[in-house]
Amino acid sequence: MSSQRPQDIIDHALSLATCSDCVVIADETSTANLRWAGNTLTTNGVARSRRLTVIAIDRRSAGAAVGVVSRSGVRAEEVESVVRAAEKEAAEGTVAEDAEPLVEPGEAAAVPSGRPGWDDPPEGTGIGVLEGFAGHLGETLREAAAGGRKLYGFAEHDLTSTFLGTSTGVRLRHDQPSGKVELNAKSDDLSRSAWAGEATRDFAGVDVAALDRGLAERLEWAKRRVELPAGRYETLLPPTATADLLTYLYWSAGAKDALDGRTVFSKPGGGTRVGESVSDLPVTLRSDPWYPGLECTPFVVAHASGRDSSVFDNGLPLAPTEWIRRGELAALTQTRYSAGLSGLPVTPAIGNLTFETSDPSAPALPEMIARTERGLLLTCLWYIREVDPQTLLLTGLTRDGVYLVENGEVTGAVNNFRFNESPVGMLSRLAEVGASVPALPREWGDYFSRAVMPPVRVEGFNMSSVSQAS
């Protein structure tokens, strides 16, 4: 066998396997990036890689043991060594707690029409995707320098083609483009700072000059500086900040941990809080692999088992899932194993997140600012970390622009704050939810860039102390 096509590598690996069951995943990734600081390029690069993951399953009377071996750069002649290494681990291993039958082709997800089929070659990206952008960026950097601004930022595009084959006959593929641009503008003396970012699948329509103009306006806002003390403030969170907080909530919504009694979604005395109200507003937190513009893998791809993933679930179709439905906790992220323990539906995690109100008159952020008597308007949140899983208390910082809104207008820039807030507690204190728009989570965008989120107004957002950072 000499073909290096991932489809052929998978068939070859499955034909070599002698274990009870086998799952093979081939990922082909290409990426290109540019980074700049102080109006000049800093680093850049292109990279290609491919990874073969063989999951060998040894079924025995006591259950099923799993061996997972994942290697990059595997060539056809090296496939057998990967299969044998995985089989050896499975044969020597103890039984896995999440053992289930493998997904059958009939229950697996179907590849929709119009998408690349199993036999089509993997797609790729390269520096060419960024060539037009780099030219515009060069002009924008010169304009910013002339306007007394320093620009910092990052642009990245990557494309991963994932091929999944199993010994039960499942053959699935997914091609995932991801991209983002982040732009940070500072005044020449670095005392004022503003940020904008957006996710993109292809860099078409990314207007870096427009991003810079928006930041220039915010730097103007910041010319009047207001010092405010720590305290609880009425606060407008822009969509990126809402996205960061709710992404963390989503990541903390594993059914297994909830069942174990160790998360904010655990019910005292046992069980989970599914079915309980978490907000008085008609808000819905949802994932949908087919959401226009946020398309992501429509089937389970699990390279390893973990608290919220199971290699046995590979190929399972992902359906649109409401995690919070009109203010009520509706589902937790599940494997088939945890669903069996919890008695709840099988709702595996999905790679995007939307949060929307069913109120058709939900306002845009400028309207919300106009209706604010006195409050804070944030740009984004940063360095978000869990403090206490019991309440899902998170801490972090405001960053790159906190603005004071008085009588419906921005009147100046405020110092930064350290916050201590729980996104769960925040849901119960939402005063207003605006219209949802595509949003790049600033903090988690490296891992999770597909989100549609609203600006929200929160009563008494807990600004725990002042940060001197500017």
Added chain:
Amino acid sequence: MTHGGQHDIDPQFTALPLRALADAAMQQAADLGAGHADFRAEQLRSQTIGLSDGNLETLFDASDVGLAVRVVVDGTWGFAATVDLTPDAAAQAAREAVQVARVAAAMNTERIELAPEPAHGDVTWVSAYDVDPFDVSAADKAALLADWSKRLLARDGVDHVDAHLTQVRECKFYADGATTATQQRVRLHPTLTAVAVQKDGRFETMRTLAPPVGRGYEYLDGSGWDFQAELEEIPELLAEKLAAPSVRPGRYDLVIDPSNLWLTIHESIGHATELDRALGYEAAYAGTSFATPDKLGQLQYGSGHMHVTGDRTAVHGLATVGYDDEGVAGQSWDLITDGVLSGYQLDRRMAALRGLGRSNGCAFADSPGHMPLQRMANVSLQPAEGGPSTSELIAGVEDGIFIAGDKSWSIDMQRYNFQFTGQRFYKITGGRLAGQLRDVAYQATTTDFWNAMEAIGGPQTYVLGGAFNCGKGQPGQVAPVSHGTPAVLMRGIRILNTAEEAA
């Protein structure tokens, strides 16, 4: 020249045509007009084992190989990487790196220069360890973790136990025409966490304090840490924490154990003394630093007896290397001397940019697919010669808190304002420990905190802590790093009650 540990480098790695790949890449880069070119090939072996309540949850065995070519063309960087280890692919990567440099030139206004480094010739270095963890079967490791988990689960009040073991063997080959370095490092991090859940829904956790280390599998057999003693005491410590009173917020004197303070050093000193951050190169992502170069030799970072070093040489240190990813030999130097900012962490570009002479060897890339950045050295607070023991430090506190183990952490983008929690907190009353407290977090501004350091423990309190997962850069890279520290006594630090913060 060979130094470091006594092991040979993995023969699978040295069997690769490393020199032929380097020659193909360097020749191609030179032919296309690159003023500088360097070549790196890597093989990273890693294995993660996870158990939930003694049952195997995760077993993931990975091997990453690849090569990278970095060039400077007409003063602009170019970088390209591939996983194909053939001379043709290496030459192709060199062509791509040159093409990237030409595309990027449109936005470059700063000519890239690199600080000179002596040629080291053809050198080999291996870290210090006894047993390569990849020579032990996964089944044996899982069995050991299952045994430890079940011992904890058998004790009263322990409802759940998580056990994890992460292991890495990193092989690197670097060539730039002056230095050719072949190196191998081994590291591992075992953790066990016990969980107790009350009927009313309240829960607490208690994790082992054993730090990640640049050691081999002998670490789990008691070389460098007493796991048996730690497993023995965890259930009682957990039960006491669950029953402990909630802290009253306010200002307290703190005695901080190395198992907690290493992370505070990492965030408030380690990242703040990276020159690329201080100059703004991380401004849009990881952030900058309050400790800017104009304050070098001036800034009173901490109290007068504070001495902090950077090094890439500490035995068993996670940032310890023979040569960095730019061919610079491992060194040790001062960052804070007598409490005053006295140095930075550098790579060759940053050293040249500020005219600081030779790089102190902090370039690191976490994979063959990433361009090296200035990454953290082992940054350590030096103990006081003849200094006090931990109990002597505690004896100096009338009403305070003793903190051990790290947990939650967060610091702002200029490294001023931080907040940390821990694994356990003890009330100190009249110079003695008086039972645990819960819901404790400490919050401070970096220079206020370090200037409130009244006493530094002696060498008998010194422990090398650290982390596998220090993040920096875009695209994101993770780096392992160690931080040594003694126990310390801080006066008048703000304590928050985390339950009240969430209310």
